[in-house]
Amino acid sequence: MLKQNLQQKLLQKLSPQQIQFIKLLQVPTVALDTRIKEELEENPALEDSSLISLDEPKGEYDDLNDDKQDYDENSGEESSLDEFNVDDYLQDDDSSDYSTSFNNGDDDDDKKETPIAVESTFFESLQQQLDLVPLSNQDFVIGKQIIGSLDDDGYLRRPITSMIDDLAFSQNVIVEEDDVVEMLKVIQNFDPAGIAARDLQECLSLQLKRKDTSNPIIKKAIEVVEHHLEEFTKKHYDKLEKSVGISSEELKEVVNEILKLNPKPGDSNQVTTKQLQIIPDFHISNNDGTLILTLNARNAPELRVSRSYMEMFDHYEKASQKDKKLKEAVQFVKQKLDSAKWFIDAIKQRQQTLLKTMNAIMHYQYEYFLTGDERKLKPMILKDIADKIDMDISTVSRVANSKYVQTEFGTFLLKSFFSEAIQTESGEEVSNKEVKKILEDCINKEDKRKPLADEKLTEILKEHGYNIARRTVAKYREQMNIPVARLRKEL
Structure with missing residues (x-):
């Protein structure tokens, strides 16, 4: 049965410009160049003025510097071509260019490319070693199959029966x-030591057997790895001394030998350039007790609307007759000019939002940024900053989760400055960062032969005036990636 009814709903609809701004806001500085290059490739009406030839004649209205900060919900709607004016995309050069107002003069302004050394990959290195071994055609094919089955850590986790099936179906x-198995033993003699092991135990054993096995410490280390690895990983040292029949001093040497081994031999020959490069979005400097905040110059690209596209529109607009094709051409040019202007507006608003948010965080945590002492961090949540800058919590979250600030005592993710409040016995509210710092200091100073248990850490915090439950101490310890007392024990 069909039924009609009326409903009133309150909906928040984002314009295309707002969506574009939100996406740009989340992009970190290290990825902003790529995002701008994509836009430059997609929109010929947008240009990077820093790449324009110096010989090009500069017109009176070349640079775009629109002071518009907020987006109009209806700015994306079609207007009649007669109302469209190219002057809307221009502004006098006398006004300050937004792209220079954030220039902090840092070395990263040069945007130089970092040369990368050409290195053999882990798999190429193994293949080269295989090529040097005199083998039959069958063994060579098996060797290639084994190397191709290794994972990035250098382990052979694929069952041998599965490789036999692969050889039969794919290689005939x-x-x-x-x-x-015989060919696997050959590859296990390749470098790096421990390669092609089927588990951690075999990996460590292969590495130890490459050492001087006549050394009694090495012999004991092999025995520990092959027969008592579980006790070793759980640091049950008392059991190990009895099981292997060695003194605490000998066990200490054995443990040191095992700790020197590489549990992931495949990583040893990897090119390290895969790691994400961190480029700070902000810089905070201390000028005789006064903090100075600057935005990384990479966040202020020298973008402008293409002069040739504006001239093209002028030409089309002045045409005496406008047939259907000419109107379509004018509409296309207008669309590209709109898109270029919107993108430049979004970049500009991104700069303003980043500075506004970081400035509020800096003043909220002023004492911390002066000293770098984590105990000076005040409890701060996203709402605190959102209320200060009169923006939505989601906007502050997007900035905090993806942006870094460089200070005189290190480079940090903005999210790390946010923390919950903990009340002391005197009723004062402090950041849980302060508690974590005390925990870290206590653990760093502890006697590693008798590390502090969570119960003892709880007692120490109570002595400092922090009445915290043991489970909360355990939670903070886990958040700092600090293992339990038993696993921190050293001989």
């Missing part, structure tokens, strides 16, 4: 399990 090579 019929082999026995013993053939694969």
Whole structure:
């Protein structure tokens, strides 16, 4: 049965410009260049003025510096072509260019490319070693199959029976399990030591057997790895001394030998450039007790609307007759000019939002940024900053979760300055960062032969005036990636 009814709903609809701004706000500085290049490739009406030839004649209205900060919900709607004026996209050069007002003069302004050394990958290195071994055609194919089955850590976690099936179906090579095992032993003699192991125990054992096995410490280390690895990983040292029949001093040497081994031999030959490079979005400097905040110059690209596109529109607009094709051309040019202006507006609003948010955080945590002492951090949540700058909590969250600030005592993610409040016995509210700092100091100073248990850490915090439950102490310790007392024990 069909039924009609009327409903009133309150909906918040984002304009395309607002969506574009939200996406840009989340982009960290290290990825902003890529995002701008994508826009430059997609929109010919947008140009990077820093790349324009110096010989190009500069017109009176070349640079775009619109002071508009907020987006009009209806700015994306079509207007009649007769109302469209190219002057809307221009402004006198006399006004200050937004792209220079954030220039902090840092070395990263040069945007130089970092040369990368050409290195063999982990798999290429193994293949090169395989090529040097005199092998039959069948063994060579098996060797290639084993190398191709290794994971990035250098382990062979694929069952041998599965590799036999792969060889049969993909290579049309019929082999026995013993053939694969024998070839596996050959590859396990390749560098780096421990490669092609099937588990951690075999990996460590392979590395130890490359050492001087006549050394009694190495012999004991092999025994520990092959027969008592669980006790070793759980640091049950008393049990190890009895099981292996060695003194505490000998066990200490054995443990040191095992700790020197590489549990992930595949990582040892990887090119390290895969790691994400961190480029700070902000810089805070201390000028005789006064903090100075600057925005990284990469956040202020020299973008402008293409002069050739504006001239093209002028030409079309002045045409005496406007047929359907000409109107379509004018509409296309207008759309590209709109898109370029919107993007520049979004970049500008991004700069203003970043500075506004970071400035509020800096003043809220002024004492901390002066000294770098985590105990000076005040309890601060997203709402505190959102209320100060009169913006939505989600906006502050987008800035805090993806932006970094460089200070005189390190580079930090903005999110790290936010923390919950804890009440002391005197009724004062302090940041839980202060409690974590005390915990870290206590653990760093503890006797590693008798590390402090969570119960003892709870007592120490109570002595400092922090009445916190043991489970909360355990939670903070886990958040700092500090293991339990038993696993911190050293000989």
